[in-house]
Amino acid sequence: MKDVEGKVVLITGGADGIGYALATNFVKGKAKVVLADIDEESLKKAASQLREMGGVVYPFECDVRDRAQVYDLAEQVHQQVGTVDILVNNAGVAFGGKFLDIPDEIHQQIMDVNIMGYIWVTKAFLADILAKKRGHLIFLASATGLGGTPKLSSYSTSKHAVVGFAETLRWELMMDKSFKDVHITIVCPAFVSTAMVEGVKPPRGTRLLTPQETGERIYKAMKSNKAMLIMPATVWLELLSKVFPPALSMWLIRFMKVDTCMDEWRGWESLYRTFKAKTNRR
Secondary structure, rough: OOOOOOOEEEOOOOOOOOOHHHHHHHHHOOOOOEEEEOOOHHHHHHHHHHHHHHOEEEEEEEEOOHHHHHHHHHHHHHHHOOOOOOEEEEOOOOOOOOHHHOHHHHHHHHHHOOOOOOHHHHHHHHHHHHOOEEEEEEEEEOOHHOOOOOEHHHHHHHHHHHHHHHHHHHHHHHHOOOOOOEEEEEEEEEOEEHHHHHOOOOOOOOOOOOOHHHHHHHHHHHHHOEEEEEHHHHHHHHHHHHHHHHHHHHHHHHHHHHHOOOOOOOOOHHHHHHHHHHHOOO
8 A cells, every 4th residue: 555644554562662663654654543552651652752743643552362352442443533444463472481381371372462362453453444445454473473483482373373364364355356455464574672572682694673674664565565574584594494304494493593592582571570460450
């Protein structure tokens, strides 16, 4: 979608990180920006900053894990803003550690946010786009959604699911020629410098991307109706694990230093507290 002026854009997890960076681009394009986030304080701050930039912004507190909250969000957005033209599924969480060492509730929270949240939000707003037979959906996946990453078992699982969900939805829409102007962009970046990845050592051939550059790349990809954005190009190597024998894939993982990238991860220090606090508020 080349022209976003006056379009209604909804971004989940829009209060900070990639979501907020992407929102700044839509504000510059004069779109109406709907921010949905679980963190009320960050949401208010983000909305204020975007308004100072001249943006038309509508903040809504929402826990995407909760289907009822998502459907209530849809009602509020329709009443206060209008129907959605561009949907950005961005809300996400991660937790590092060996599979058996990660608490059950953390595995569940990751799946509830990273894939079920995407499903509920898409179901709540896809009809808006289909009714217009024009629009765009952006799905934030990850490099680890293309190939498994040691010590990110449930996160990698959820991001593989995002890629599968978005691709399946694309094929379903393409089966109906009347939806030829409805586009989907799947985004698979390497590690992005947010609180969630504190302490991560980028694998060989990559670096920590900034939220700002990631947001700009996603915005440009959306405007050119790009089907998939993979950044940087070395992330394409993840796909080799699908065709290489396991021993050769493991050699590549070690050569790229993917096996040690999570060894000093410290994101749990804030993330675990956030999980507990938000769970208690539900």
